[in-house]
Amino acid sequence: MSISSFTFVSPSLYSELSSICLALQLIYPPRRFVHSVGFNCPEFSADPRKFGGQARSMAAVVGEKKNKKVDVFNTEEDLAVSLARYTADLSDKFTKERGSFTVVLSGGSLIQSLRKLVEPPYIDSIEWSKWHVFWVDERVVPKDHADSNYKLAFDGFLRQVPILPGNVYAINDALSAEDAAEDYETCLKHLVHCKVLDAAGNGFPKFDLMLLGMGPDGHVASLFPGHPLVKENEKWVTFIKDSPKPPPERITFTFPVINSSAYIALVVCGADTAEPVHKALRGSDDFDKLPVEMVSPEVELTWFLDKAAATKL
Numbered sequence: 001m002s003i004s005s006f007t008f009v010s011p012s013l014y015s016e017l018s019s020i021c022l023a024l025q026l027i028y029p030p031r032r033f034v035h036s037v038g039f040n041c042p043e044f045s046a047d048p049r050k051f052g053g054q055a056r057s058m059a060a061v062v063g064e065k066k067n068k069k070v071d072v073f074n075t076e077e078d079l080a081v082s083l084a085r086y087t088a089d090l091s092d093k094f095t096k097e098r099g100s101f102t103v104v105l106s107g108g109s110l111i112q113s114l115r116k117l118v119e120p121p122y123i124d125s126i127e128w129s130k131w132h133v134f135w136v137d138e139r140v141v142p143k144d145h146a147d148s149n150y151k152l153a154f155d156g157f158l159r160q161v162p163i164l165p166g167n168v169y170a171i172n173d174a175l176s177a178e179d180a181a182e183d184y185e186t187c188l189k190h191l192v193h194c195k196v197l198d199a200a201g202n203g204f205p206k207f208d209l210m211l212l213g214m215g216p217d218g219h220v221a222s223l224f225p226g227h228p229l230v231k232e233n234e235k236w237v238t239f240i241k242d243s244p245k246p247p248p249e250r251i252t253f254t255f256p257v258i259n260s261s262a263y264i265a266l267v268v269c270g271a272d273t274a275e276p277v278h279k280a281l282r283g284s285d286d287f288d289k290l291p292v293e294m295v296s297p298e299v300e301l302t303w304f305l306d307k308a309a310a311t312k313l
C-alpha cells in the first residue's frame with residue numbers, strides 16, 4: 001500500500017459516512033466493523049482495509065520529578081490496566097482540545113501491553129475515529145511479513161477498533177529503506193502542513209503521545225547504542241541497514257521528533273532491562289549515554305515498569 005495513493009472522500013460525504021459508521025458500530029461489535037475510507041489530508045489516504053478500568057492502585061509511584069514519572073507495577077497485567085487508562089485519558093484530552101489524537105506505536109511487546117484498550121470500558125468510550133496512528137520505527141519488510149510492526153499492531157490491536165483506514169500511516173513497503181524513510185518524512189511534513197499533526201516550536205512534528213519500548217541494550221525505536229543515528233538532528237525519519245536487533249533494515253524517527261512529543265510512555269518489562277533502567281533513572285558516569293537516556297519529551301515522560309525491570313532502582 002502506498003500512502004500517496006489518492007482516495008478522496010469529500011467532507012460532506014465523509015461526515016455522512018462517519019455517521020453511518022458510528023450507527024453501524026451500534027449494530028455490529030467493533031471487531032466486525034467495516035470502515036469507510038477516511039480522509040485526513042487530500043494528498044494522503046490509505047487503501048481501504050477491513051478493521052473490524054481500574055485505578056492505578058497497583059503501582060508504586062517510584063519517583064516524580066519535573067515532567068518525569070516512574071510507575072512500578074506488581075504484574076504486567078496491572079501495568080497493562082494502567083497503560084490503557086493513561087492512553088484513554090490522553091485520547092480524551094486531545095480529542096476534546098483539538099478533535100483528534102495523534103499516537104505513535106513501537107513494535108515489540110508494547111502492542112501486547114495495549115490489550116486492555118480493546119476491552120470495556122475503553123473499546124466503547126474512546127473516540128477511535130479521531131485517532132491518527134503512526135509508527136516510531138518499522139522494519140523494511142512487506143506489511144504481511146511476520147517481522148512487520150504494522151502487522152503486529154494490526155493483528156494485536158488495530159483490527160479490533162474502528163480507526164479509519166485513512167488515519168493509519170504505515171510505511172510504503174514497496175520502497176527501499178532510504179526511500180521509505182524519505183517517503184514517511186514527506187507524509188509527516190504534509191500532515192503538519194494540513195494541520196493533522198501539530199508542529200513543535202522547533203519545527204519538528206509534535207505527536208500527542210509516543211508509546212516507546214526499550215531493548216535490553218537501552219535502545220528505543222531503532223536507535224541503538226553507539227550508532228551514529230542517535231546523533232541525527234535534522235532528519236525527521238532516517239533508516240538503518242545494520243540493526244543489531246534483527247531484521248537489519250528499518251526506518252526510525254530521530255530523537256528531535258521523539259523528544260518533540262507532548263507525552264511519552266516508556267513501557268519496559270523484564271529483568272534483562274533492569275541495568276539500562278537503572279542507568280537511565282539513577283544516572284551513570286559513563287560518557288556515552290544510552291539511547292533511552294536521551295528521551296526527554298516536551299511535556300511529560302512516564303515510565304511504566306514491571307517489578308523485574310525495576311529491580312535495580
Ligand SMILES: O=C(O)[C@H](O)[C@@H](O)[C@H](O)[C@H](O)COP(=O)(O)O
Pocket residue numbers: 106107108109110137138139149212213214215216219220221222245
Ligand atoms: O521495532 C522494534 O523492534 C521496536 O520498535 C523496538 O524499539 C522495541 O520497542 C524494543 O526493541 C523493545 O522490544 P520488546 O518490548 O519486545 O523488548
